[in-house]
Amino acid sequence: xxxxxxxxxxxxxxxxxxxxxxxxxxxxxxxxxxxxxxxxxxxxxxxxxxxxxxxxxxxxxxxxxxxxxxxxxxxxxxxxxxxxxxxxxxxxxxxxxxxxxxxxxxxxxxx
Amino acid sequence: xxxxxxxxxxxxxxxxxxxxxxxxxxxxxxxxxxxxxxxxxxxxxxxxxxxxxxxxxxxxxxxxxxxxxxxxxxxxxxxxxxxxxxxxxxxxxxxxxxxxxxxxxxxxxxxxx
Numbered sequence: 726x727x728x729x730x731x732x733x734x735x736x737x738x739x740x741x742x743x744x745x746x747x748x749x750x751x752x753x754x755x756x757x758x759x760x761x762x763x764x765x766x767x768x769x770x771x772x773x774x775x776x777x778x779x780x781x782x783x784x785x786x787x788x789x790x791x792x793x794x795x796x797x798x799x800x801x802x803x804x805x806x807x808x809x810x811x812x813x814x815x816x817x818x819x820x821x822x823x824x825x826x827x828x829x830x831x832x833x834x835x836x
Numbered sequence: 837x838x839x840x841x842x843x844x845x846x847x848x849x850x851x852x853x854x855x856x857x858x859x860x861x862x863x864x865x866x867x868x869x870x871x872x873x874x875x876x877x878x879x880x881x882x883x884x885x886x887x888x889x890x891x892x893x894x895x896x897x898x899x900x901x902x903x904x905x906x907x908x909x910x911x912x913x914x915x916x917x918x919x920x921x922x923x924x925x926x927x928x929x930x931x932x933x934x935x936x937x938x939x940x941x942x943x944x945x946x947x948x949x
Contacts (some may be wrong), residue, residue: 760935767926768879770937811877823892826879826937
């Protein structure tokens with residue numbers, strides 16, 4: 726079955742440092758989504774990428790979808806303590822098919 | 837106004853008991869889901885209903901039975917609870933055709949003792 730892996734599993738950074746999480750799918754995706762889950766909270770939808778090579782930005786967050794539509798990345802510039810949480814990618818192989826979540830990257834930001 | 841609401845938020849129960857978790861969404865979405873999140877944070881789909889019809893039924897023990905009385909509600913009943921059922925269960929909803937992001941409920945933390 727479809728597998729979606731993320732690396733790293735954990736990341737500790739100092740506030741102000743950059744952070745990147747990478748998402749790799751075993752199969753080609755029709756689209757990919759990113760979610761953030763704060764400690765003790767629930768996943769919250771951040772963004773969806775659909776086109777090959779697509780890049781989208783939300784303030785300090787930059788999302789990329791790979792050319793082959795099998796990988797994606799989320800980069801956070803100058804992390805803040807409010808960025809703490811687990812970041813999940815989630816991919817679909819076709820429109821309307823089930824969304825498979827990645828294994829997640831837990832980010833901790835230290836002052 | 838809560839978009840996707842789950843009850844209860846916490847559930848502590850003994851092995852062998854039967855329990856239910858309720859979920860309601862007021863977003864007008866046509867599809868609802870149950871996800872299980874284990875202690876390692878892995879999110880795994882369990883069931884999905886589209887307009888009251890079961891469309892995804894992953895490899896889940898028969899002890900778990902979802903019910904969707906209408907497209908705004910999706911409940912989860914669990915029989916004969918086991919220690920391994922301890923996890924956080926999330927309900928979510930979306931519009932299936934638009935393929936857009938899921939809206940999750942706040943989760944139910946189930947602890948089986």
